[in-house]
Amino acid sequence: MPIEHASVRAMHKPWGVSDLQPWSSIDGTGDAVGELWFERADGENAPVPALLLKLLFTSAPLSIQVHPDDTFARAMGMPNGKSEAWYIISAKPGAQVGIGLKRRVTPQELRASITNGSIIELVQWRPVAKGDVIFIPAGTIHALGAGIVLAEIQQRSDTTFRLFDYGRARELQVDNGVAVAHAWPPRSPGNPTRLTDERTVLVASRHFVLERIELAAASSWALVAEPETWILVLDGHAAIGLATVSTGQAIFAGGGRTSIEVGSSGLTALIAYPAAAPVDSLLQRLCEQPTNLVHPAAPNVPKLTGLAEVGT
Incomplete structure (x- = not known):
């Protein structure tokens, strides 16, 4: 890809x-x-x-x-x-x-x-x-x-x-x-959901999913990206495919499978893609047991917020 x-x-x-x-x-x-x-x-x-x-x-x-x-x-x-x-x-x-x-x-x-x-x-x-x-x-x-x-x-x-x-x-x-304008108060805040040990779903809306990933130092992963996937590095560094990224840099992945080789300081990043629910197969650790799902994703995953979701 x-x-x-x-x-x-x-x-x-x-x-x-x-x-x-x-x-x-x-x-x-x-x-x-x-x-x-x-x-x-x-x-x-x-x-x-x-x-x-x-x-x-x-x-x-x-x-x-x-x-x-x-x-x-x-x-x-x-x-x-x-x-x-x-x-x-x-x-x-x-x-x-x-x-x-x-x-x-x-x-x-x-x-x-x-x-x-x-x-x-x-x-x-x-x-x-x-x-x-x-x-x-x-x-x-x-x-x-x-x-x-x-x-x-x-x-x-x-x-x-x-x-x-x-x-x-x-x-x-x-x-x-x-x-x-929706001229009224916001709904009560929701909470991000831990999907796996490495993946936290921050927002799952009708138009996009936003996740935070936290990958251990020197670990290897397979990324199975949606046709449009954005990755923004918040901390650490890694090689994603042939591209090396560090803090403040972003990657566009056009869909398919590629590797993530995490550097010595680990990797914290945001991942966003257009979908109505988190994709289970997005990230898999290589050479070890498959990532354990904490809360398996489902088509009816509710919209998630950190502070506020405004009612319609």
């Missing part, structure tokens, strides 16, 4: 940072970098992936925003909407995110809160820490605070409806935002 080092595209943002170490050597001095997009190396000729993998770096709050679902997006002539998941890599003391609202409001009340700025108080803010996971279905009002580094996996869409932007001179999309 094709195994590619993902190319990296830096996105300059007013809320970004200048120092991206240890995740990237890109220098944001003078033009802050807020996002790193991981793309297929042969993006011009390869099929467009269903998912987009990013790293985000925040030095200031992002806009309070919302994304459309598939139905609304297609009515506007776009291929799909945008559901996403965040994995918190690091967070400064006091860092927080906004997910959903504190109470249910009418569209008229939501619009009024945007106009007078009280939406800041209406959003449900909560602290975050390293390792937290947040699933954000399309329609969820959400925002990122300052001092956070996170990995994001999302449906491949860049459609964002900004509701409030802290006075920055950027266009708001209030009409569309109010039309698609």
Whole structure:
């Protein structure tokens, strides 16, 4: 199968940072970098992936925003909407995110809160820490605070409806935002599920599965990838097929079987692929007994969140 080092595209943002170490050597001095997009190396000729993998770096709050679902997006002539998941890599003391609202409001009340700025108080803010996971279905009002580094996996869409932007001179999309917003509180948080000793399912949604894998030093594995599989290294290093990867680097696997040879410091990585449930056969240890399933995957695996899932 094709195994590619993902190319990296830096996105300059007013809320970004200048120092991206240890995740990237890109220098944001003078033009802050807020996002790193991981793309297929042969993006011009390869099929467009269903998912987009990013790293985000925040030095200031992002806009309070919302994304459309598939139905609304297609009515506007776009291929799909945008559901996403965040994995918190690091967070400064006091860092927080906004997910959903504190109470249910009418569209008229939501619009009024945007106009007078009280939406800041209406959003449900909560602290975050390293390792937290947040699933954000399309329609969820959400925002990122300052001092956070996170990995994001999302449906491949860049459609964002900004509701409030802290006075920055950027266009708001209030009409569309109010039309698609789920203007109510989030559901109670769920918990990641340990699938095997090495695999933890962080999110299993209708559009994608996000897992964290933790592989022992000097171990050997077979990866049986879905037709589109993204791997982001959080810690350690390994050889995946013929590609060597370390912290902050990403791999695109185009489906099929390949090897993972883990380095001397072990490997912790995120794996994401478009599926509605975890794939049992994704990872098998070589030269030893097959990986023991802790909680066997099933077609009806519920959506998993680390902090919040917003009801529909």
